[in-house]
Structures are given as C-alpha cells and as structure tokens.
Amino acid sequence: MEKARGVRTERIPLGKLEVGQVLTTTLLDEKGQVLLAKGKQITRPFLERLKARGQEYVLLEILEEVEAVAATEDVPLEVKKKTLEDLQDTLTALSQKKSASIQPLEQDVRRFVKGVRDHREVVIPIIQLKKHDDFTFTHSLNVSVIAVFLGKFLGLGEEEIRLLGLGALLHDLGKLHIPQEILQKSQPLTPEEYRIIEKHPVTALKILDEYAAIGGRIKNVAFEHHEKLDGSGYPRRLFGRDISLLAQITAVADIYEALTSDRPYRKALPLFEVVEYLMGNAGYKLDEKVVTTFVSHISPYQVGDVVRLSSGEEAVVARLNPILPFRPFVRLRIKRPDGTVVLSEEIDLSRSLILTIVGEIELQSQIQVE
Ligand SMILES: [Fe+2]
Known part of the structure; x- marks a missing residue:
C-alpha cells in the first residue's frame, strides 16, 4: 500500500x-x-x-x-490560467454581441483533455481556482475541468469529452447579461429576479447561435444545464432522457462547484454536505451514474488538507481513499501539554461509521486567483 x-x-x-x-x-x-x-x-x-x-x-x-506537499495536479495550473484568460476574452466579446472565435478555447480544451486522458490516478483531487468577484469565469473553468474528468471516467470518447469541456466552459455565458445587482444580491431574490436568472440558458443559446460558430451539442450544454430529470428544471422543464448527457454531466459539476464556493448570499457549504446533496438527488433530479462516478473518482480533499472531525478533533488528510474518495485516511493532530503537535496513526474514515469530516480548516484544493 x-x-x-x-x-x-x-x-x-x-x-x-x-x-x-x-x-x-x-x-x-x-x-x-x-x-x-x-x-x-x-x-x-x-x-x-x-x-x-x-x-x-x-x-x-x-x-x-x-x-x-504538492497536491496531485488535475490539470496543470498554467493551462488553467491560459484557459481563464481566453475564457474571459471570449465570453466578454460574445456577451457584448461581438462575433468571437471559439478557436482559442478549443485549443485550451484540447490541451487539458490530453492532460486528463494521460492522468493515471483513479481518484482525482480537484483543485478549484476561486475568485471573489466575477466568479463566472473561474466557475466555468472549474466546472469544465470537473466535467472533463467525469467524461473520462464515464468512458466517453475523446471527441465527446472535447465537446463536453467546451460546452462547460461556455455554459454560463448567459449570466453575463444578468445585472450585477441581482448576481451580487445578498438578500433573497424576488420572483421577478428569479425569472431573470432563469433566462440565462436561453440568452446563452441566442448569443451562441448568432455569434459563435459551434455545433448544436455544445450549445445544448449551455441551454440544458439547469434541466432536472424530474422536470423541475429550467428553461424547458425537460424530463429524463430528453436532457443531453453532456448537459447532465455539466449539471453535476456545476452544482458541486457552485455549492463549494462562497456567494454573496451564502457561504460555501462544507464538502460533506455538498456530497450528501448530490447523492440525495441522484436518480431523482440528477443522473445516478454521473453522481456515482463523481463520488467514486473525484476527491474534494488533498493530501495535507486540515479538516475538523465529528469528534471535534483536527486532522490532516494523509492519503486519499480510492474506494471512497470522500472518506480519506487522516491523522489526528494531537496537541501535547507542552504545546507541540504530533500526528496520530492513520485512521481510515471509510471504516468509521461515527467519525466523519464535518468541516474544513485549511484546504489546498482551492486557489485564489487575481
Ligand atoms: Fe447556470
């Protein structure tokens, strides 16, 4: 081992x-x-x-x-940063209703799909880039990286994965048309404001139809990423298999990334709650296979993350668990009377029913970018 x-x-x-x-x-x-x-x-x-x-x-x-301790990189940081720049340029141009070439983003996706394909690990510790304002760009990038890994673990072909990656990069394009005062609002939204938010997939489709030369399957990711299996989604209230698989994969990545991020109206949820949420909706609102693949291959924790356990103790993530990535091996941080800290032996959280991670103290899986 x-x-x-x-x-x-x-x-x-x-x-x-x-x-x-x-x-x-x-x-x-x-x-x-x-x-x-x-x-x-x-x-x-x-x-x-x-x-x-x-x-x-x-x-x-x-x-x-x-x-x-260096976290295993999901996609090299320089590839992510370059993609982020291109994403900013392309989305901004499109949202201002200027024709924009998708080519730079296509090339970026090609680069990171190759990295993902060559990644040998069974469990990927996802590293999310985070930004305090203008989070649409970092959000879209993170969603795309997660979606591409999901595509690989679901066994999609390389071309499919490229479409998925590109669709996920563009999925929230319509959000750039939502007034900042609604996006940044810390109070509950009014029904009218909800209606405006729910228009963003339609806006994205219109813009992409008119100003970007891309295929229908990529556009569908943007158009359908808020649809839910039980018909409770928007904008078209589609059911089950009427929602494209690429949009369903993007939906899972989108929810995970959004809930693990601070928003003006709420703090990021603890990772275990986000996972519970995804699992609770599997087969009901979200595709079960996509969620199962997510929880068995994507780890929100990195080796070296400091977490709080249900016992109240602090622990350091020592090793990822390839069977249950959300239940890593940890070592307790034991403070001695003289103030020094020692680490306990490894504890396998997948074997413990009562000891769980309930909070994060210091994560290496989130990098702040300017
Ligand atoms: Fe969205």
Missing part, C-alpha cells in the same frame, strides 16, 4: 543524534510511532534506550512540511 504522503519523513542514522540537541521536528521510529516530540531535548538515557532496542535509524517528521 502506498505510504502516507501527508507527512514527509527523513530517515537518519542514530549516530547522527547528539545529546543536548533540541528537536526542531518530531522523532519517530520506523513504524511511525513518536519517540520524542518536537522541542524536546535529546538525553543520553534516551539514546541508550534506542540503542538497547536495536534501533539503527530514526525518522524525522516535520508538521510544517504538510504545506509543502
């Missing part, structure tokens, strides 16, 4: 430890048990005890290095 990557350890020979040395990191034995906590002084009896145990090496563990 793969070793925990949340905490880097360094193996050093016992002979390198000196009496009187104050530890700047925690010392572990080779099974990961704490021998001496950070801040403690190495004493002669301590060294002799280790020698008597036949211990030849010790492991150095540093908690700070959790920040240095």
Whole structure:
C-alpha cells in the first residue's frame, strides 16, 4: 500500500543524534510511532534506550512540511490560467454581441483533455481556482475541468469529452447579461429576479447561435444545464432522457462547484454536505451514474488538507481513499501539554461509521486567483 504522503519523513542514522540537541521536528521510529516530540531535548538515557532496542535509524517528521506537499495536479495550473484568460476574452466579446472565435478555447480544451486522458490516478483531487468577484469565469473553468474528468471516467470518447469541456466552459455565458445587482444580491431574490436568472440558458443559446460558430451539442450544454430529470428544471422543464448527457454531466459539476464556493448570499457549504446533496438527488433530479462516478473518482480533499472531525478533533488528510474518495485516511493532530503537535496513526474514515469530516480548516484544493 502506498505510504502516507501527508507527512514527509527523513530517515537518519542514530549516530547522527547528539545529546543536548533540541528537536526542531518530531522523532519517530520506523513504524511511525513518536519517540520524542518536537522541542524536546535529546538525553543520553534516551539514546541508550534506542540503542538497547536495536534501533539503527530514526525518522524525522516535520508538521510544517504538510504545506509543502504538492497536491496531485488535475490539470496543470498554467493551462488553467491560459484557459481563464481566453475564457474571459471570449465570453466578454460574445456577451457584448461581438462575433468571437471559439478557436482559442478549443485549443485550451484540447490541451487539458490530453492532460486528463494521460492522468493515471483513479481518484482525482480537484483543485478549484476561486475568485471573489466575477466568479463566472473561474466557475466555468472549474466546472469544465470537473466535467472533463467525469467524461473520462464515464468512458466517453475523446471527441465527446472535447465537446463536453467546451460546452462547460461556455455554459454560463448567459449570466453575463444578468445585472450585477441581482448576481451580487445578498438578500433573497424576488420572483421577478428569479425569472431573470432563469433566462440565462436561453440568452446563452441566442448569443451562441448568432455569434459563435459551434455545433448544436455544445450549445445544448449551455441551454440544458439547469434541466432536472424530474422536470423541475429550467428553461424547458425537460424530463429524463430528453436532457443531453453532456448537459447532465455539466449539471453535476456545476452544482458541486457552485455549492463549494462562497456567494454573496451564502457561504460555501462544507464538502460533506455538498456530497450528501448530490447523492440525495441522484436518480431523482440528477443522473445516478454521473453522481456515482463523481463520488467514486473525484476527491474534494488533498493530501495535507486540515479538516475538523465529528469528534471535534483536527486532522490532516494523509492519503486519499480510492474506494471512497470522500472518506480519506487522516491523522489526528494531537496537541501535547507542552504545546507541540504530533500526528496520530492513520485512521481510515471509510471504516468509521461515527467519525466523519464535518468541516474544513485549511484546504489546498482551492486557489485564489487575481
Ligand atoms: Fe447556470
């Protein structure tokens, strides 16, 4: 089994430890048990005890290095940033009713679809770019990346995945026509304001029809991404299979991305609640296979994320669980009376019925962009 990557350890020979040395990191034995906590002084009896145990090496563990653990990239950051720039230019031009070439976005999608295809991992820790204002652009990019991974895990062909990625990039184009005072409103919307919001798929379709040379299947993603299986969606209240698969995939990615983001009228929901929401609507409003694929292949957590457990304790994500990505392996952060923090052994949250993640303290899966 793969070793925990949340905490880097360094193996050093016992002979390198000196009496009187104050530890700047925690010392572990080779099974990961704490021998001496950070801040403690190495004493002669301590060294002799280790020698008597036949211990030849010790492991150095540093908690700070959790920040240095690189998250597995879903799509390279520079590809995302370039796509974000092109997206901003293209969507802005289209929303001002100027003809715009979709070619730069097509090329961007081609680049990240290739990256996604070559990605070997079974579970992808999604990294979302976040922006405080003008969130339509980052939202569209994040939705597209998630949708493309979903397309791959659902077994779609490469051409289908490209259509999906491009459709998802363009899906909220119509939102650029909604007045900012409605989008940014922190109070509940009036029925009239809802009607304006519900027009955005229609607006997107009109603009794309007139100003962009793209196929109908891409346009349908924008037009149908708020339709629901039970006919409760908008704008056409379509049922079940009348909604295109690409739009249904985009819908799941869209809901996940929107609910995990702060909005003027609400804070981001905790990840476990978002997953409950998706699962609760599977087969009812959202396609069951798409949701199942989502929860079995997409991880909202990264190795190194600090989370709060239902027991009230803080824990560090040590390893992702390929069977149940939403229930990673964690290590508790135990504060000792002297103020030092040590990590417990790994706990497999997929085996624990009562211990769950209930909040996020520090996530590496969300990057703020300017
Ligand atoms: Fe939308």
